[in-house]
Amino acid sequence: MDKSSKPSELYQRIWKIINQIPEGKVATYGQIARIAGLESNARIVGYALHSLPEGADVPWHRVINSGGRISLRKDNEYYHIQKALLENENIVFNNEKIDFKLYGWLL
DNA sequence: CTGGTGACCATTA
DNA sequence: TTAATGGCCACCA
Numbered sequence: 001m002d003k004s005s006k007p008s009e010l011y012q013r014i015w016k017i018i019n020q021i022p023e024g025k026v027a028t029y030g031q032i033a034r035i036a037g038l039e040s041n042a043r044i045v046g047y048a049l050h051s052l053p054e055g056a057d058v059p060w061h062r063v064i065n066s067g068g069r070i071s072l073r074k075d076n077e078y079y080h081i082q083k084a085l086l087e088n089e090n091i092v093f094n095n096e097k098i099d100f101k102l103y104g105w106l107l
Numbered sequence: 108c109t110g111g112t113g114a115c116c117a118t119t120a
Numbered sequence: 121t122t123a124a125t126g127g128c129c130a131c132c133a
Contacts, residue, residue, distance in 0.1 A: 010130075029115055041129050042115040049114050051131080063114080071114045078114075 010036070011048040018049075021062045024089045026098055027105040028066050046071065061085035062105075068098040 017035050021027050029042035038044055049060050061082040065071040072079040083093065091103050100107060 033115085038129080040116085040127085043113060043128070044115090044130055046114040047112090047130065052114095060114085065114080066116060073114095076114085082114090 010044070011051060013037075014045055014048040015052065015056065015058045018058050018060060018063055021059055021105050023059075024091060024103065025105040026062045026064055026068075026086070026091065026100070026103045028064060028068075028100075029071075030066055031105065032063060042066075059085075062089075064098060068100055069096060 014032060014036050017032050018027070029045045032045045033039065033042045036045070045063070049063060052058060052060055070079050070082050072082070086098070087093065091098060
């Protein structure tokens with residue numbers, strides 16, 4: 001592919017994919033990484049999310065880890081924000097976990 | 108280029 | 121269940 005891709009473009013690509021996640025659905029870092037062409041680089045997705053600017057039109061809260069859980073710690077401010085946003089989309093937490101059978105993207 | 112870090116993942120104990 | 125380890129690769133100083 002084009003090697004003129006700038007490093008930041010990778011983030012843009014990841015954010016764009018996340019932006020395609022419909023309301024009421026969730027996706028894992030691994031899923032997004034695979035779609036973005038980063039087969040085994042789920043960490044990059046997380047890194048891109050942490051680098052995400054405030055006020056961005058990206059539903060980053062719909063991105064969770066492989067266990068269907070929020071990767072952040074409970075003492076982290078964003079943990080509560082993400083949980084609140086997800087619940088706002090009719091997504092139900094089952095003991096701090098999300099059921100992919102019901103809310104999994106592309107599923 | 109080197110070293111450190113990370114909103115991950117899977118395995119092992 | 122939690123904790124530690126290795127692997128993967130991009131970003132930053």
